[in-house]
Amino acid sequence: xxxxxxxxxxxxxxxxxxxxxxxxxxxxxxxxxxxxxxxxxxxxxxxxxxxxxxxxxxxxxxxxxxxxxxxxxxxxxxxxxxxxxxxxxxxxxxxxxxxxxxxxxxxxxxxxxxxxxxxxxxxxxxxxxxxxxxxxxxxxxxxxxxxxxxxxxxxxxxxxxxxxxxxxxxxxxxxxxxxxxxxxxxxxxxxxxxxxxxxxxxxxxxxxxxxxxxxxxxxxxxxxxxxxxxxxxxxxxxxxxxxxxxxxxxxxxxxxxxxxxxxxxxxxxxxxxxxxxxxxxxxxxxxxxxxxxxxxxxxxxxxxxxxxxxxxxxxxxxxxxxxxxxxxxxxxxxxxxxxxxxxxxxxxxxxxxxxxxxxxxxxxxxxxxxxxxxxxxxxxxxxxxxxxxxxxxxxxxxxxxxxxxx
Amino acid sequence: xxxxxxxxxxxxxxxxxxxxxxxxxxxxxxxxxxxxxxxxxxxxxxxxxxxxxxxxxxxxxxxxxxxxxxxxxxxxxxxxxxxxxxxxxxxxxxxxxxxxxxxxxxxxxxxxxxxxxxxxxxxxxxxxxxxxxxxxxxxxxxxxxxxxxxxxxxxxxxxxxxxxxxxxxxxxxxxxxxxxxxxxxxxxxxxxxxxxxxxxxxxxxxxxxxxxxxxxxxxxxxxxxxxxxxxxxxxxxxxxxxxxxxxxxxxxxxxxxxxxxxxxxxxxxxxxxxxxxxxxxxxxxxxxxxxxxxxxxxxxxxxxxxxxxxxxxxxxxxxxxxxxxxxxxxxxxxxxxxxxxxxxxxxxxxxxxxxxxxxxxxxxxxxxxxxxxxxxxxxxxxxxxxxxxxxxxxxxxxxxxxxxxx
Numbered sequence: 001x002x003x004x005x006x007x008x009x010x011x012x013x014x015x016x017x018x019x020x021x022x023x024x025x026x027x028x029x030x031x032x033x034x035x036x037x038x039x040x041x042x043x044x045x046x047x048x049x050x051x052x053x054x055x056x057x058x059x060x061x062x063x064x065x066x067x068x069x070x071x072x073x074x075x076x077x078x079x080x081x082x083x084x085x086x087x088x089x090x091x092x093x094x095x096x097x098x099x100x101x102x103x104x105x106x107x108x109x110x111x112x113x114x115x116x117x118x119x120x121x122x123x124x125x126x127x128x129x130x131x132x133x134x135x136x137x138x139x140x141x142x143x144x145x146x147x148x149x150x151x152x153x154x155x156x157x158x159x160x161x162x163x164x165x166x167x168x169x170x171x172x173x174x175x176x177x178x179x180x181x182x183x184x185x186x187x188x189x190x191x192x193x194x195x196x197x198x199x200x201x202x203x204x205x206x207x208x209x210x211x212x213x214x215x216x217x218x219x220x221x222x223x224x225x226x227x228x229x230x231x232x233x234x235x236x237x238x239x240x241x242x243x244x245x246x247x248x249x250x251x252x253x254x255x256x257x258x259x260x261x262x263x264x265x266x267x268x269x270x271x272x273x274x275x276x277x278x279x280x281x282x283x284x285x286x287x288x289x290x291x292x293x294x295x296x297x298x299x300x301x302x303x304x305x306x307x308x309x310x311x312x313x314x315x316x317x318x319x320x321x322x323x324x325x326x327x328x329x330x331x332x333x334x335x336x337x338x339x340x341x342x343x344x345x346x347x348x349x350x351x352x353x354x355x356x357x358x359x360x361x362x363x364x365x366x367x368x369x370x371x372x373x374x375x376x377x378x379x380x381x382x383x384x385x386x387x388x389x390x391x392x393x394x395x396x397x398x399x400x401x402x403x404x405x406x
Numbered sequence: 407x408x409x410x411x412x413x414x415x416x417x418x419x420x421x422x423x424x425x426x427x428x429x430x431x432x433x434x435x436x437x438x439x440x441x442x443x444x445x446x447x448x449x450x451x452x453x454x455x456x457x458x459x460x461x462x463x464x465x466x467x468x469x470x471x472x473x474x475x476x477x478x479x480x481x482x483x484x485x486x487x488x489x490x491x492x493x494x495x496x497x498x499x500x501x502x503x504x505x506x507x508x509x510x511x512x513x514x515x516x517x518x519x520x521x522x523x524x525x526x527x528x529x530x531x532x533x534x535x536x537x538x539x540x541x542x543x544x545x546x547x548x549x550x551x552x553x554x555x556x557x558x559x560x561x562x563x564x565x566x567x568x569x570x571x572x573x574x575x576x577x578x579x580x581x582x583x584x585x586x587x588x589x590x591x592x593x594x595x596x597x598x599x600x601x602x603x604x605x606x607x608x609x610x611x612x613x614x615x616x617x618x619x620x621x622x623x624x625x626x627x628x629x630x631x632x633x634x635x636x637x638x639x640x641x642x643x644x645x646x647x648x649x650x651x652x653x654x655x656x657x658x659x660x661x662x663x664x665x666x667x668x669x670x671x672x673x674x675x676x677x678x679x680x681x682x683x684x685x686x687x688x689x690x691x692x693x694x695x696x697x698x699x700x701x702x703x704x705x706x707x708x709x710x711x712x713x714x715x716x717x718x719x720x721x722x723x724x725x726x727x728x729x730x731x732x733x734x735x736x737x738x739x740x741x742x743x744x745x746x747x748x749x750x751x752x753x754x755x756x757x758x759x760x761x762x763x764x765x766x767x768x769x770x771x772x773x774x775x776x777x778x779x780x781x782x783x784x785x786x787x788x789x790x791x792x793x794x795x796x797x798x799x800x801x802x803x804x805x806x807x808x809x810x811x812x
Contacts, residue, residue, distance in 0.1 A: 053732030053740045053760075083725060083740075085761050117725025118762035228729050305711070306807055313808030319489060319523025323634050326459030334459045334489075354459075355491050356524035393808075395801045401712055402719030402799075 001258055007143035007159030010174040011197040012239040013039040015136035018149025021129020023115070023122050024078035031149035033126060034176075035133040036193060037072035037102055038237040044070035045206035046110065046233035047213050055082035055229040056091040057111040064095065064107045068202030070235055071108035073193050074098035074133075077150050077178070081113040081121040082228050090123045097127060101134035110233045112191055114152055114178060117228060147176040150191055153400055154178050158269045164258040166251040167243040171198045173262050179220070179270030190217065190270055192232040194262065198255055199238035200245040207248075208256050209234050216263035219295065219388040220271045221303040234259075271302075271389035272372070276396030281311050283375040286385040293330040294379075294386035300328030301375055302390030311373060312392035316341055316364035318350040321375060338378040343370035407664055413549030413565030416580035417603040418645040419445040421542035424555025427535020429521070429528050430484035437555035439532060440582075441539040442599060443478035443508055448641035450476035451612035452516065453619050455636035461488035462497040463517040464637060470501065470513045474608030476641055477514035479599050480504035480539075483556050483584070487519040487527040488634050496529045503533060507540035516639045518597055520558055520584060523634060553582040556597055559806055560584050564675045570664040572657040573649040577604045579668050585626070585676030596623065596676055598638040600668065604661055605644035606651040613654075614662050615640050622669035625701065625794040626677045627709040640665075677708075677795035678778070682802030687717050689727075689781040692791040699736040700785075700792035706734030707781060708796030717779060718798035722747060722770035724756040727781060744784040749776035 008016050018034040044065050048058050064070065074094050081087050091113070095106040113121070133149075136142060147157040161174040177192040200208075213232055238244070245251045272280035283301040288294035301307055304324035310317040318339045325332065339351035341364060348364045349357055367373070414422050424440040450471050454464050470476065480500050487493050497519070501512040519527070539555075542548060553563040567580040583598040606614075619638055644650070651657045678686035689707040694700035707713055710730035716723040724745050731738065745757035747770060754770045755763055773779070 051729065051732035052734075052738070053728055080725070083728060083757070083760055083762060116723075117729060118757065119725075120762075228725075228732060305803075309804055309807030312804060315808065317522075319486070319525075319634075322459055322489060323457065323523060326457035326634060328458075332458070351489070351524065355489055356526075393804055395804050397711075398715055398718060398799055398801050398804060401715030402721065 001162055001164040001261065004161045004163050006140040006161045006174060007147055007176045008036050008174045008193060008195040009138050009140060009143040010161035011172040011195050013197060013237050014195045015138045016142035016146040017133055017136045018145035019129055019132045022125030023076050025122065031145060032076055032078045033129045033133045034075045034146040034149035035072065035098060035136060036146055036195065037136055038235060040237045040239060041069050041071060042235035042237045043068060043200060043202040043205045044110070044233065044235050045202065045209045046231055047209060049228060049230035051228050053228045055080050055113060056087035057081055057113045058229065058231060059088065060091040060095060061110050061112065061231065064109060070110055071104050072098065072102065073110040073112065073233065075112040075150050075191065076126060077114050077152050079113060079115040079119060079121045080117045080229050083118045084120045086120060090121045093123060094126055097130040101130045112229070112231050114150060114191055114229050143174065143176060150176065150178040152178060153275050154273055156273055158266055160262055160265050162258050162262050164254050166198065166254050169240050169242040171240040171242050171255065172196065173258050175262055175266055177266045177270060179273060190230055192217065192266060194234040196234065196236045197238065197240035198236050198245065199240060199242050200236050200255060204245050204247070204252060205234060205236050208259050211256060212260045212263050216260060216267040219299065219386065220267045221299055221388065221390050268389055271391055274391035275400045276394040277391030278312060278394050279370065279392050280372045281375065281390045281392060282372065282387060283377065284385065284387045285377045285379065287379045287381060288384045289382040291384045291386050293332065294384050295388065296328045296330035297325045297332065297377065298386050298388035300324045302388045305393055308390065308393035311368065312394050314365050314368035316348065316350055316359070316361065316368060322351065332379050332381065336380040340376045341367055342374045342376060343367045343372060345370060407568055407570040407667065410567045410569050412546040412567045412580060413553055413582045414442050414580045414599060414601040415544050415546060415549040416567030417578040417601050419603060419643050420601045421544045422548035422552040423539055423542045424551035425535055425538045428531030429482050431528065437551060438482055438484045439535045439539045440481045440552040440555035441478065441504060441542060442552055442601065443542055444641060444643040446643045446645060447475055447477060448643045449474060449606060449608040449611045450639065450641050451608065451615045452637055452639035453615060455633055457634050459634045461486050461519060461635040462493035463487055463519045464635065465494065466497040466501060467516050467518065467637065470515060476516055477510050478504065478508065479516040479518065479639065481518040481556050481597065482532060483520050483558050485519060485521040485525060485527045486523045486635050489524045490526045492526060496527045499529060500532055503536040507536045518635070518637050520556060520597055520635050549580065549582060556582065556584040558584060559681050560679055562679055564672055566668055566671050568664050568668050570660050572604065572660050575646050575648040577646040577648050577661065578602065579664050581668055581672060583672045583676060585679060596636055598623065598672060600640040602640065602642045603644065603646035604642050604651065605646060605648050606642050606661060610651050610653065610658060611640060611642050614665050617662060618666045618669050622666060622673040625705065625792065626673045627705060627794065627796050674795055677797055680797035681806045682800040683797030684718060684800050685776065685798050686778045687781065687796045687798060688778065688793060689783065690791065690793045691783045691785065693785045693788060694790045695788040697790045697792055699738065700790050701794065702734045702736035703731045703738065703783065704792050704794035706730045708794045711799055714796065714799035717774065718800050720771050720774035722754065722756055722765070722767065722774060728757065738785050739787065742786040746782045747773055748780045748782060749773045749778060751776060
């Protein structure tokens with residue numbers, strides 16, 4: 001398996017584009033409408049936010065994917081198209097506009113939106129912009145444009161592609177994603193569109209997505225909020241020519257591994273680019289009695305505002321780590337817990353058997369001042385583990401969210 | 407029922423004091439050791455943090471209250487006395503020191519600590535300071551000193567007293583509390599010590615406390631973190647001379663109402679003085695199908711970092727309110743939801759039937775710029791309601807917690 005350039009246009013037979021159409025009215029230079037299209041029909045699967053309030057495009061996409069197939073994706077940023085009287089009609093119209101511009105049918109499209117909730121979508125802008133968005137290209141600039149057109153408060157575009165070998169053929173997976181605020185477990189957690197030329201049945205594709213998302217995107221938390229619009233969709237057009245993956249054979253295992261790596265890298269990128277984040281925080285909980293316990297504990301740690309603020313201050317305040325574990329509702333024995341912090345420049349043990357260790361505060365501060373910091377927790381209770389990702393809590397987060405809408 | 411001056415020394419037969427002994431070593435002017443003592447044995451009850459990691463003083467207090475009686479409280483701020491090898495011994499020693507200084511027995515004392523976790527308590531400072539802390543007085547300055555001696559990052563001291571009439575006698579309740587960071591539901595949520603001269607059995611006292619805390623302190627959230635040290639204890643010495651409250655008679659009803667009002671006012675004070683807070687946020691959810699649902703929804707709203715940041719920015723971003731309700735896991739019908747914001751200067755309806763309303767942004771901004779803002783949510787589903795309290799998320803919160811320990 002190897003990382004290759006490009007994103008959603010890296011797999012065979014996919015084109016993409018992104019334009020500014022005017023949904024982001026005050027930012028005329030920012031792209032806000034993305035289109036992805038396959039040259040052939042795709043097996044398709046998606047997972048959606050667990051929020052009880054779901055935006056209209058999600059319901060429309062669910063309908064369109066009922067048959068397990070799709071040809072493309074139409075997505076806008078700048079407006080969530082949620083909780084407005086016309087939201088559902090506009091989500092349907094987006095699919096119709098994409099279909100008209102590409103010569104396909106409305107039900108061939110995954111539709112997605114991201115942005116402010118409760119403000120009417122500027123559908124006129126989408127109408128006017130869709131023909132330009134259909135200027136699709138198979139080159140890397142197509143994926144780049146689409147990746148930029150789904151960004152909101154993201155500071156860097158997120159795209160990635162991987163190649164692996166299945167049945168003697170090169171199979172490629174590509175993806176674009178957006179994250180930033182309102183990132184939290186229980187699916188969705190953001191927008192992510194994965195394309196692949198793998199030949200795989202819709203059932204196996206859906207199975208793979210449901211195996212991967214809980215261990216990648218659902219282990220990211222930026223601020224504990226779960227958006228109304230989160231979605232991760234995968235489209236597989238089969239053009240790699242590998243033997244069709246119909247059950248959990250070796251090919252499936254390779255595909256699953258590649259999909260997991262792709263999603264994990266994007267999950268880390270989303271966490272590290274959380275709103276206002278100055279560093280990526282990884283919490284690995286090991287030797288737990290179950291994976292579920294380990295995940296709950298790790299998620300509580302990376303989700304704790306007090307831990308996040310301490311990480312911002314590069315303060316080795318491990319008591320907050322143990323405290324967050326304590327209220328996670330996962331069972332564990334505090335008196336067995338070891339905690340250490342590590343990063344590119346070293347590691348420092350701060351707690352053993354639930355009790356504080358003497359450590360060099362200056363060394364700890366230097367370790368915690370890096371772009372990526374790992375909180376290692378050993379429970380000494382079992383064989384299971386889980387890793388969750390988050391970011392620090394900064395002034396910038398408050399600034400961005402104190403005045404996002406206006 | 408009426409509010410009267412003073413705090414824990416307002417009820418008959420209670421004395422208190424607070425001193426600087428040196429636990430807060432870098433802040434020589436800040437008090438850090440409090441003592442409260444009754445002239446007679448008290449019926450006593452307490453509730454504790456639900457965090458799996460509990461600080462040593464909590465275990466010691468549980469032991470001491472096993473017989474349902476106590477004479478006083480010894481508490482320090484500046485150090486949590488948690489997760490250190492000597493924590494338990496030191497918590498026991500604090501009770502012994504308080505007993506020696508007052509001529510009582512160690513088991514007569516509730517012991518509590520608040521501050522940094524995992525650093526060894528400066529017990530020598532407590533040893534040296536306890537005799538001075540025992541300079542108890544029944545005047546309001548005694549309660550004032552004790553209230554100040556339990557503060558950490560609190561910006562204002564919290565104390566309150568209420569008088570009510572039970573069986574023709576004036577019964578007084580007083581309390582001091584500290585809150586600020588790590589404030590979150592599931593008991594505890596902070597330190598609060600309530601004194602009363604009410605004659606009430608230990609069983610009825612415990613019952614009243616358990617009825618009141620879930621509807622007051624447990625409905626406060628500052629940052630979702632639940633501390634290892636939270637405790638609310640109540641001591642009743644019977645010196646008001648009212649007929650002993652032995653069951654749920656009229657006297658109990660009056661006492662319960664007074665205790666609830668006392669705790670509710672302190673809960674609001676704690677929320678409004680959350681770390682870095684610039685305003686108190688109240689969310690009232692009405693017409694819910696159950697009180698539990700209403701509480702979950704209201705708590706999710708005041709706990710959402712995105713809602714909190716919007717409130718800091720005085721931004722009427724009601725979509726975040728609906729979104730937070732959506733991930734609360736409480737059942738409700740989004741399409742029935744009405745939302746409005748109100749404060750001392752007016753009210754503005756922003757959402758009806760789950761859909762956004764047109765509203766005057768400038769008027770909304772002025773309403774949201776007040777010290778107390780109420781988010782009113784109507785579900786149109788039933789007859790139940792709940793109110794939760796929180797605060798906005800500010801630069802100051804990040805600053806305080808990015809460098810609290812050092």
